[in-house]
Every structure is written in C-alpha cells, then in structure tokens.
Amino acid sequence: MDIKLPSLQALVRTIQQVPAISPRHIHKVAHFFLTMNTLEREQFCQTIMTSCKNLEECVTCCSWKEVSGTCLFCDDPKRDKTIICIVETWHDLCSIERTNSFNGVYHVLGGSLNPLEGISPEDLTLMTLKQRVLAGGCKELILAMNQTPEGEATTAFIAHMLKECSLNMTCLARGLPVGGSLEFMDKLTVHKALTERRAF
C-alpha cells in the first residue's frame, strides 16, 4: 500500500488474510466494502458470524454439519457406512459429492502432510480415522487424496498406518481427464494412462 491512510491500510491488511484473493485485486475488494452502506456491511459481517457459529465439525467424519442438526453423511441411513472415502479437505468432498456417483461416507483429513509447512500427522484427523477403522464395520477405504507430492505422501502414510487392519484399500483411477488431449498432457499422466489401460 502506498496511500498513507491508516484505516485503509488496516482494511487492506485484513482483506489480505483471505486466501484466493490475488494481491492485484486487494484494492478492488477494499473498494467493494467501502462503497457498501453501513447496513449492508453489518449484514455481511453478521452472516459470516452467525453462519460460522451454526456450523461445527462432525465428530465422526470431520466434515461440516449444522450445530443443531445431524451429519449429512454419517447420519444418513441411505448411505453405505462400510465404504469410507478419505479426502484432504472439505472442498474435495464437495467435488466428489457433485458427481452424485458415491454413496458411501467420508473422512476429511483437514489437509495433507507437508513437513516444509510444518503439517505433521498430529495436525490431521488421522487418529480419529484409525479409531474409526479399528471400531470395525468398514470394508473398503478409498484413498482419494490429490495427485500432488503431499497428497501421495499422505496416502502412503495412511496405507502404512492401517496396513494391519486387513482392509480393502483403493485409490482413484489415474489417466487422461475427460476432454483432455494427449498432446497437452504431461508424460507421467500419459505413462499412467498407458500402463493402467483397461479393456474397451
């Protein structure tokens, strides 16, 4: 910030905390708040406060649920509790839900192992997962972590942690994304698509 207005600097610093707003757009967002009237601004802040107060993590799967309600997944009698899909974050869960092709339950880790950023196994919900699996009733674990170095390290860690539970562990299929061209794909993806080819 170049403009020497303390209130403006405080506003910009606050907005900078929010992820996914690029530094190029900080001034645009500041302007958005400044041009709201006081009532609109109060309503904006009020909704954030109230919504967040009304949500909590489910003690079983660690995804979000209404404080006053039941878990959309764990407490749904139509869902198959014997298949647990492990995802890194809640947005990954949303990506899977959006497909309408999974009817089991979830386990949200809350991130992936990242020693450089100081994220160790204790920072994730791994103990909850282990207890959940040890409690029995689970037949298949889908390791749906991202295809990043961190995601793969987390997958390996979980596979190792639960190897004695003699569970059916699966992972997401790897290959060409739908709509993708061979030409523009990295060589590792093409290699995986080739070696893991299937009957037509």
Add this chain to the structure above:
Amino acid sequence: MDIKLPSLQALVRTIQQVPAISPRHIHKVAHFFLTMNTLEREQFCQTIMTSCKNLEECVTCCSWKEVSGTCLFCDDPKRDKTIICIVETWHDLCSIERTNSFNGVYHVLGGSLNPLEGISPEDLTLMTLKQRVLAGGCKELILAMNQTPEGEATTAFIAHMLKECSLNMTCLARGLPVGGSLEFMDKLTVHKALTERRAF
C-alpha cells in the same frame, strides 16, 4: 452449492458478493472463515466495520480520505492544483501514485460510462468535475481513463463536456509497454506506437 446446510449456503452466498473471488475458490474462502476462532472472526469483521466508517470520499476529488483527516492530495500544499488527472477508479489512482511521477491532483470518476450495465453520466462524478473546472485555477486536465471501449467513451464524453472551458487536455501516451515484445503485441498497439513515434 450442493451440500444442503442452510448456514453454509448463507455463508457461501455472502462470500459470492465479493468481487475478485472466483467461483472455484468460494469453498476455500468459506473454509477460511469456518476455521478461524470466534475472536479472530470478530476482529476481522470489526476491522472492516471500523475502517470503512473511518473513511469517506473527498468532496473535491472523490478519492478516499480519513473522516478525521484532510485529503492526501487536495490538501497537500506541495501538490500542483493546476493539473488535474482524471481516473476511473481509486485503484487506477493507486497505480499512478505508485510511480511517484505525478505531482498534481486527481479526480476519481467512480467508473466509466457503460450503457449495457446501466452506468450513465449521472452515476459518475462528472458534475463535480465540471463545477471544479468552472471554478477556475485548472490549467491542464489529464484524461487517464483506461484504453477500453468504456474508458474511451468516457474520455470522449468529458472532452465534449468541457470543450468550451479552453483547457489544455492531454491523455496518456500509447505504445509498447516496457518489457513488451513487438511479436506478442496486438496490431492496434503496434500501429499506435508507430504513428505516435518520437525522436530517439
């Protein structure tokens, strides 16, 4: 939103109002608010409320000033009040200030003319500008609107509105951006750079 949690939906709808957050990142931002503790969240909202309350538009140049303070530009005795640089928005003003190469004063229009989005001359601070120019004391007007169809329409409108004031009106130089290659430049820019060439 696919997940049927009313509080989460309210939170997402609130965040969707903020410009410059892409739909892909809405869940990430919601997660950011949800994982804050109540105190941090209160401080976040409090800063937005207080900062915005402490800022107001300067009645002369329409840029932001502290309610309790003077305008950084209009009330600065070191600035040349005879040169007014007209910009569309406050972020454009910041872009110019960042260069440290302008010592005049500003006039913030609050946008550009855009009939398709219903932005007509009355929605901009054009009347304030006209009164300011008619009050005298201004020798040069720099028309620093963006090189977009809307920006150029606004430039033409202002030039026409003030044509009887016999002022020295200038606009920003057009040509190759610093660091740009001819190869990647659109033909209109190359044409302008060529026709408006200057002595080396």
